[in-house]
Amino acid sequence: MGRRKIIAGNWKMNMLPNEAMDFITRLSESVRETKSEIVLCVPYTDLFYSLLTAQNTNIKIGAQNMHWEETGAYTGEVSGKMLKAINVEYVIIGHSERREYFAETDETVNKKVKSAFNYNLKPIVCVGETLEQKELGKTSEIITNQTKLALEGLSDEQVKNTIIAYEPIWAIGTGKTATSEDANNSIKEIRKEIEKIYGEEVANKVAILYGGSVKASNAKELFETSDIDGALVGGASLNVEEFKNIIMSAEK
Ligand code: PGA
DSSP, X not given: OOOOOEEEEEOOSOXXXXXXXXXXXXXXXXXXXXXXXXXXXXXXXXXXXXXXXXXXXXXXXXXXXXXXXXXXXXXXXOBHHHHHHTTOOEEEESOHHHHHHSOOOXXXXXXXXXXXXXXXXXXXXXXXXXXXXXXXXXXXXXXXXXXXXHHTTOOHHHXXXXXXXXXXXXXXXXXXXXXXXXXXXXXXXXXHHHHHHHOXXXXXXXXXXXESSOOHHHHHHHHTSSSOOEEEESGGGGSHHHXXXXXXXXXX
8 A cells, every 4th residue: 555664663761872872873874775664762861862863864763752731830741842842753652551550541642642743743652452351352442442532633634644553462562462464453443443534545544553572583474464564662672683673574
């Protein structure tokens, strides 16, 4: 369908500025010619260093969260306006760890997505089912509902520019990956839901990534499916060689 692949790293609460700069310098040398969009979502304290190091490379920098308000008395929070001011391009929204440990809801996810677009940030919105929900056969219901609520009130243009990451929670950091067939089927369901609300033209433009224990050894199989448009990579994005090999798996 001609969608460009996106390979995004999610460093979570790892990497100091010197490590971030070293990583980006090394990675940038080997990914000069890649066709995919390469994004690193780094901790706030690494953003500025990472942006400077990534200048004149094809590595894009993202944050891992943002507040939906522009400014105000929200101790410890960072807004989309602040991220945009230092040229951040991407922001992860609604990661399952944020939903689970920091009380994010579908409603706050939706507010954040809208606010991200107000500041021209590209949101990477995470959806995914728990093991219990999977075992109860609720995967499809959960992920389509999370998608619908995250996108509520967006224009067609904004929906087209939203990146969805399907991340089954039982596969995150566990070494268990969804089979490429299951991951592809879930992603098809998400796209079908978007099509139902926004039409086929919009749905075909949305990049939908898979996340959950993606590594160099399973990336190729995932990327060869019909609907998986790339990956959101946690643990394996902390190692330059491994992350590079994941990126290379997406190059045909
Ligand atoms: P993982 O994390 O690759 O370590 O499973 C993925 C994520 O949480 O985005």
